[in-house]
Amino acid sequence: MNFCSGCGNKVHQAVPPGDNRVRWCCAHCGAIHYQNPNVVVGTVSTWAEEILLCRRAIEPRYGLWTLPAGFLENDETTAQGAERETREEAGATIELLRPYAMIDVPHVNQVHLFYRARMLHPELDPGEESLEARLFQVADIPWDHIAFRTVEKTLRWFIDDLAAAQPDHLAPIHYDAITLGLRPRGTP
Amino acid sequence: MNFCSGCGNKVHQAVPPGDNRVRWCCAHCGAIHYQNPNVVVGTVSTWAEEILLCRRAIEPRYGLWTLPAGFLENDETTAQGAERETREEAGATIELLRPYAMIDVPHVNQVHLFYRARMLHPELDPGEESLEARLFQVADIPWDHIAFRTVEKTLRWFIDDLAAAQPDHLAPIHYDAITLGLRPRGTP
Numbered sequence: 001m002n003f004c005s006g007c008g009n010k011v012h013q014a015v016p017p018g019d020n021r022v023r024w025c026c027a028h029c030g031a032i033h034y035q036n037p038n039v040v041v042g043t044v045s046t047w048a049e050e051i052l053l054c055r056r057a058i059e060p061r062y063g064l065w066t067l068p069a070g071f072l073e074n075d076e077t078t079a080q081g082a083e084r085e086t087r088e089e090a091g092a093t094i095e096l097l098r099p100y101a102m103i104d105v106p107h108v109n110q111v112h113l114f115y116r117a118r119m120l121h122p123e124l125d126p127g128e129e130s131l132e133a134r135l136f137q138v139a140d141i142p143w144d145h146i147a148f149r150t151v152e153k154t155l156r157w158f159i160d161d162l163a164a165a166q167p168d169h170l171a172p173i174h175y176d177a178i179t180l181g182l183r184p185r186g187t188p
Numbered sequence: 189m190n191f192c193s194g195c196g197n198k199v200h201q202a203v204p205p206g207d208n209r210v211r212w213c214c215a216h217c218g219a220i221h222y223q224n225p226n227v228v229v230g231t232v233s234t235w236a237e238e239i240l241l242c243r244r245a246i247e248p249r250y251g252l253w254t255l256p257a258g259f260l261e262n263d264e265t266t267a268q269g270a271e272r273e274t275r276e277e278a279g280a281t282i283e284l285l286r287p288y289a290m291i292d293v294p295h296v297n298q299v300h301l302f303y304r305a306r307m308l309h310p311e312l313d314p315g316e317e318s319l320e321a322r323l324f325q326v327a328d329i330p331w332d333h334i335a336f337r338t339v340e341k342t343l344r345w346f347i348d349d350l351a352a353a354q355p356d357h358l359a360p361i362h363y364d365a366i367t368l369g370l371r372p373r374g375t376p
Binding site for chain 2: 088
């Protein structure tokens with residue numbers, strides 16, 4: 001950040017009065033430009049016991065498999081965002097069941113939230129951000145080609161739950177934090 | 189938004205290629221300035237069966253009671269943010285138990301997330317953003333002076349759970365969305 005988005009003058013870094021963190025501040029108009037984490041919303045969508053994955057047509061992680069997910073937008077709920085991403089990336093028609101997994105990814109300033117969802121029919125129609133969308137049997141999940149650690153973690157929770165036949169309406173949300181590991185900065 | 193925060197030139201609204209929403213775009217440097225919802229994190233903290241509330245010393249809702257909560261910051265997890273807000277606003281020392289309630293507030297572009305927490309001792313030391321911090325018996329909760337609907341909703345869930353003696357480790361997360369009602373824009 002170099003310039004104030006309100007008045008166009010140069011910004012500087014300072015701790016505003018009453019605050020305890022450095023923010024981008026504009027001395028000209030007095031604006032404080034806060035920067036906060038983003039929410040990524042997606043789904044673990046299934047048809048029978050097959051799990052919906054999309055192969056990414058965009059960077060980062062082009063060509064790798066992911067659960068359908070993307071940034072929550074203004075003016076929508078997390079449920080609406082999760083449904084929208086699943087429709088846009090996979091062309092799937094789904095019914096959301098409940099919030100399923102929440103994973104903090106503080107090194108990229110993101111919170112990933114996956115809803116459990118049921119597909120209403122098996123037809124798929126992948127959008128521009130997906131090379132393909134496919135239903136996978138658990139045994140066929142391409143573990144060596146999963147795009148993000150949050151996706152891998154959520155898939156493993158889900159497969160454990162399938163094995164335990166955990167009733168969806170009673171189960172607590174899974175949650176964890178992923179901290180900076182071997183993968184390059186910018187990829188959760 | 190009037191100016192590009194990167195190069196300082198005027199921005200305009202347009203749908204970028206491959207996108208389906210209007211964004212603030214800079215024709216000079218090509219930057220797209222996305223705007224996305226914020227996460228508010230807080231706690232339902234208790235000592236024995238008394239519930240911790242803070243009386244707001246800041247706008248909006250100056251003088252009204254709230255669960256300790258505030259904006260999630262960059263470089264922290266939702267759990268760290270919830271603990272920090274409870275410490276900053278109430279001076280409480282807590283142990284987090286689990287994510288308890290998630291409420292979408294799309295008309296102010298926020299997601300509110302409350303953790304269940306246990307106070308490790310009953311001492312409180314309210315910070316600058318609180319006029320006071322206090323432990324309330326359920327019967328004494330000041331329902332007519334609660335700052336936000338998300339706080340009221342979360343408190344009602346918690347009181348129902350207390351009555352049902354729901355074991356914390358087994359309970360699913362509560363979730364809901366609050367849509368635009370009678371309160372003025374800008375107050376969840």
